[in-house]
Each structure stands twice: as C-alpha cells, then as structure tokens.
Amino acid sequence: MTVGPLPEGPALLEVRHAVRRWVRAHDDADAGVAVALSGGADSLALTAAAVVEAGPVHALVVDHRLQVGSGDVAARAAERARALGCASAQVLPVTVEGQGGLEAAARRTRYEALDAARADRPVLLGHTLDDQAETVLLGLARGSGPRSLAGMRAYDAPWGRPLLGVRRTVTERACTELGLPPYRDPHNLSPEFTRVRLRTEALPLLEQILGGGVAEALTRTAAQLREDGDVLDELAVELLTCASTGDELDVAALVDAPPAVRRRALRAWLLRRGARGLTDRQLRAADDLVGSWRGQGGVALGGGREGVRLVVSRRRGRLSVGFVGEQSGSNNCR
Numbered sequence: 001m002t003v004g005p006l007p008e009g010p011a012l013l014e015v016r017h018a019v020r021r022w023v024r025a026h027d028d029a030d031a032g033v034a035v036a037l038s039g040g041a042d043s044l045a046l047t048a049a050a051v052v053e054a055g056p057v058h059a060l061v062v063d064h065r066l067q068v069g070s071g072d073v074a075a076r077a078a079e080r081a082r083a084l085g086c087a088s089a090q091v092l093p094v095t096v097e098g099q100g101g102l103e104a105a106a107r108r109t110r111y112e113a114l115d116a117a118r119a120d121r122p123v124l125l126g127h128t129l130d131d132q133a134e135t136v137l138l139g140l141a142r143g144s145g146p147r148s149l150a151g152m153r154a155y156d157a158p159w160g161r162p163l164l165g166v167r168r169t170v171t172e173r174a175c176t177e178l179g180l181p182p183y184r185d186p187h188n189l190s191p192e193f194t195r196v197r198l199r200t201e202a203l204p205l206l207e208q209i210l211g212g213g214v215a216e217a218l219t220r221t222a223a224q225l226r227e228d229g230d231v232l233d234e235l236a237v238e239l240l241t242c243a244s245t246g247d248e249l250d251v252a253a254l255v256d257a258p259p260a261v262r263r264r265a266l267r268a269w270l271l272r273r274g275a276r277g278l279t280d281r282q283l284r285a286a287d288d289l290v291g292s293w294r295g296q297g298g299v300a301l302g303g304g305r306e307g308v309r310l311v312v313s314r315r316r317g318r319l320s321v322g323f324v325g326e327q328s329g330s331n332n333c334r
C-alpha cells in the first residue's frame with residue numbers, strides 16, 4: 001500500500017471536518033498528535049482523517065494479547081497506519097492484569113500503555129456519538145451521578161475525542177470510501193457484554209418506540225450536564241481554596257456551602273489526598289462529617305495498603321486523611 005490523496009466521499013469528509021474542528025479548538029495539537037488505533041472502523045477513519053487534518057500523526061496500537069492472533073491484528077493495523085501516511089506506527093504489547101474484571105483491567109492497561117508511549121502529544125480516540133449515547137444510557141439506568149451522565153469530553157488532556165458528534169455509521173462508510181475493511185472485534189458482537197446488548201437491543205428498541213433521535217438526545221443531555229457540572233466544579237475549587245489549611249480542611253468554611261458544591265470540593269480533596277475508586281456512598285459519609293456531624297468516627301476510603309486503611313476523619317473542627325491500622329479506630333467505616 002502507498003500513500004495517496006484521500007478519496008472525497010461524504011462520510012470521510014464529515015470525519016475530516018470533525019477532526020479539523022477539534023484541531024482548531026485545541027492548540028495542544030500544534031506539534032502533531034498520537035492516535036489510538038484499534039483497527040476498528042472508528043479509529044481507522046479517525047487515523048485517515050488525522051493524517052490530513054492534524055499534522056504528523058503517530059499511531060499507537062495496543063496489543064492486549066487476550067485473543068489468539070491479536071499480534072497479527074495489531075501489526076496489520078500499524079501497517080495500515082503507515083500506509084495512510086502516519087509519521088510512525090507502534091504496536092504496544094501489554095499484559096492485562098489487575099482488579100475489577102477483564103474489561104476494566106484491559107481498559108486501564110490500554111490507557112496506561114498509551115499514556116507511556118504518547119511522548120507528550122495528545123492522544124486522539126475514536127469514540128463516536130453512539131459511544132457517548134451508550135455511556136449516558138448505561139449511566140442513567142444504573143443511577144450514576146451527574147459526572148458519569150455528563151459523558152466523555154472532547155478533550156480531557158491528554159485524551160482527545162474529535163468524533164463525539166459523528167455517528168458510527170459514518171465511520172463505517174468512511175472506511176468503505178477508503179477501501180479499507182475495518183477489523184471487527186468479536187467482543188463487539190458478543191451478547192455477554194452489557195454494552196453490546198445496549199447497542200444492539202436496547203437502543204434500537206428505544207429509537208423505534210420514540211421515533212428516532214434517541215442517541216442525539218442522550219448526547220444533548222450529556223452536554224447540558226457537562227456545562228452545569230463545570231460551573232459547580234469552579235465553585236468547588238473556590239470553596240476548597242477557602243477551606244484548605246495545609247493538608248487539612250476547615251469544617252467551618254465548608255458547613256454552610258450547598259451540599260452539591262461541598263461534595264465536589266470534598267471529592268477533589270479526597271482524590272488529591274490519595275483516595276482511590278471513591279464511591280458515592282463514601283463521599284456522602286465523608287460529607288456527613290461536615291453536614292451531619294454527631295461525633296461519628298472516620299470513613300474508610302479505597303487507597304489503603306496492606307494492614308492499613310485510608311480514613312478521612314474529623315478532629316477539632318478539621319478534616320484530615322490518614323492511614324489507620326486495620327485493628328484500630330473508626331467505627332463508621334464503609
């Protein structure tokens with residue numbers, strides 16, 4: 001395969017316009033970008049468009065090594081990236097391990113590998129409008145908070161998502177226009193995955209019942225929540241600045257703040273102090289140390305080490321986070 005001018009089909013032009021808009025909006029892309037390429041339709045169309053719209057493109061293909069032949073799939077994707085005109089194309093073999101189920105572990109490992117290889121460039125991902133709609137619908141059905149319902153951002157440095165306004169059918173058609181049949185991951189068809197059933201059963205049924213437009217409507221909701229959430233986040237930063245005294249928080253500065261702002265401030269602070277995998281329940285219990293104080297003990301958080309728990313507790317009008325031995329201390333840990 002050799003590099004030639006891209007065909008001028010309408011689907012590919014739509015993908016190119018989306019990438020062009022993203023590049024214009026984010027000057028981090030001035031020195032070129034990395035593209036996370038799975039070989040699927042979305043990231044393949046994205047790679048082709050980025051080569052013409054985003055300067056030097058460095059394709060990164062993660063080989064999760066979870067399926068027989070995954071190395072060949074990755075090598076073929078990298079070869080296509082070079083043929084499309086990428087400045088470089090690298091296969092990143094990884095070992096998927098860790099907690100939280102295979103899908104979550106694979107995602108975490110993938111993002112770590114991409115982050116390590118991106119060489120300070122932003123990394124473009126191929127998430128589409130359909131991915132966004134699925135994320136929001138799943139979040140709604142699971143009772144997630146506004147942060148999850150707000151969906152993915154177009155740029156959450158270093159992760160860029162230029163195709164959040166583009167339908168998956170368009171990236172598929174763009175690949176047809178390019179004459180490049182995308183790789184079809186068998187996992188993307190397997191009904192044992194919740195997301196696959198959402199994509200192939202729940203969303204089409206909703207579209208049929210509501211007369212279409214559901215995916216777009218879900219992404220509109222996400223955008224509105226993102227805007228509202230950004231304002232609350234800014235207020236939370238101000239509150240945190242007022243309440244911080246070294247590593248601790250002054251309860252008096254927090255107590256009269258609206259709980260929605262206070263919880264955001266607490267969340268940011270707890271994550272900064274080392275909390276991991278913070279749940280809504282833990283956050284609300286931590287907030288009770290401020291808003292519903294009755295002398296209760298500390299709240300255990302994820303982020304401890306063997307034999308010690310990470311705990312947020314209140315003493316003398318201050319909140320602090322520290323390690324507590326498994327045997328000692330708090331009676332209110334969740």
Ligand SMILES: Nc1ncnc2c1ncn2[C@@H]1O[C@H](COP(=O)(O)OP(=O)(O)OP(=O)(O)O)[C@@H](O)[C@H]1O
Binds near residue numbers: 041061131185
């Ligand atoms: N193995 C991988 N290597 C590099 N990037 C990946 C890989 N898998 C996924 N990504 C990136 O994450 C994005 C979203 O992942 P997701 O699992 O939804 O993609 P996919 O359906 O496998 O592939 P595509 O989105 O390219 O059709 C992809 O568009 C791609 O940018």
